[in-house]
Amino acid sequence: MFDASGVSAAQRLRAAIDARTQAEIDEAVAIADLAAENAWPEDAQFDVIGTRPVRIGADGTALVDEFVPLEVAALKGISVAAATWLIRDVVNLKARHPHLWFQVTKGHLPVFRACQLAVEVARYDLSLEESLALDAELAPKIATLPWARVLKLARGLIAGIAADKVTALAEQARAQRYVRKHPTDDPMVGFLTARVDTADAIFFDAAVDRIADVLGAQGDLDPKEIRRAKAVGILATPARAQLLLLESIGASDPSTGSGNWVGSGNRASSLSLSKGKVRSTDRRLLPKATVYVHVAEETLLTGRGTARVEGVGAIPAAMLKLLLGNTQVRLTPVVQPFKKLAVDRYEIPARIRKQVILRDRVEVFPFSARPARNKDLDHTKPFKEGKPKQTRANNLGPLARKAHRAKTHGDWHLKQPTAGVFHWQSPAGHHYRVGPNGTIRYGKDPNHTAFDEAQWNLDRDISPP
DSSP: OBOTTSOBHHHHHHHHHHHHHHHHHHHHHHHHHHHHHTEEOTTOOOOTTSOOEEOOSOTTOOEEETTHHHHHHHHHTOOHHHHHHHHHHHHHHHHHOHHHHHHHHTTSSOHHHHHHHHHHHHTTTOOHHHHHHHHHHHGGGGGGSOHHHHHHHHHHHHHHHOHHHHHHHHHHHGGGOEEEEEOOSSTTOOEEEEEOOHHHHHHHHHHHHHHHHHHHHTTOOSOHHHHHHHHHHHHTSHHHHHHHHHHHTTOOSGGGSSSOOSOTTSGGGGGTGGGTOOOTTOGGGSOEEEEEEEEOHHHHHHSOSEEEETTTEEEEGGGHHHHHOSOEEEEEEEOOOOOOOEESSSSOOHHHHHHHHHHHOBOOSTTOOOBSTTSEEEESSOOOTTOTTOEEGGGEEEEOHHHHHHHHHSSOEEEEEETTEEEEEOTTSOEEEEETTEEEEEETOGGGSOOOHHHHHHHHHOOOO
16 A cells, blocks of 8 residues: 555555664663763762762673663653663663674664563673673674574573573572562452472462362362462462362361361361361351552442552452452551641651552652552651641652652752642753653653642642542
């Protein structure tokens, strides 16, 4: 298909891809230059309470100002952590992989692929010399290999260049075991990841499969994968899982089994399991949970509307029963307080802290999504001894430690023209407005930095969604 200029869609697509590639190259080079502009000498002297240098990259990269990631985060609209990782990858590429960096700047290797490779190599903690040796061997082969083979080749080369570090990494793997729960796009389901011993993984998988089969035998008509997911929840209450398995083999009375299969500290012991009086369906076996639910007055009155569950997100109030699953629940309703509270001391009373957290919900740095509950509460106008009522909600905002220090020591400027509305100016002169509905980037146009009283009042009256 041709447009009015006679250029085909494929040609336009190619032009768009080339333009995007060049834009990504320009961005990577600009990040490298920004890091270089904010570099510190290796023997730099600095004030312990002021701005400090950090080495974001690996061996062979320069020290940079600790607040550079905040500038990048605000400009790109990403988290400070993501900006730090991006800077790390770029400076590592430029300093430790010069041949790969050359290919990136010429468009022969996509920036994101080069960053992936830099992350993979960084796992092995190579020295600068080892990294340069890897770069020299790997770079000439990049253009002819598919990406999966590039990664395999890199790992093989590292095994030859730094065999001791590959061995050490393998030995560290067992020391880095974990089980983690992650949020998903749907608040009604969670996502678990784990790094465990291989044997434990096999045994756990077998237990999940066995309980899923028992559920099926008991009449559960859900597909096997869903029953396996249910089995994980049952295993979270060991006594219930044990009863379910015992019942499946006809041993409903645990006292008929051999040995003390229920520990004396187990909740099930106090429920007379040894006498067979409790079955796997008994609700007393369910674990307890404390859930913080934020609801509007209309929802409390009608039972309809949105409930915002801390650590989960916003869901219809009617779906709370699905969220709670196999648990006993102590429900803690949270009511938005609007009283204007203020104190004359620097320390923040719990009632004012609660006001600020409920109002802002997340850190008030541009584009941040970090929950406010565990953050510092920063005095927007610095506290001065002798001045009354400085500690109040409309002079406080939740900030992570790095953003807090950037405001104090890093030439980031912050104003709070009305409660819950924050106006930031970065060291590079870019302006951001953070309010109940998120962040607006105003760039460097001074005409956008003034907010009239009517807008402030409007923002003050908007309840967080």
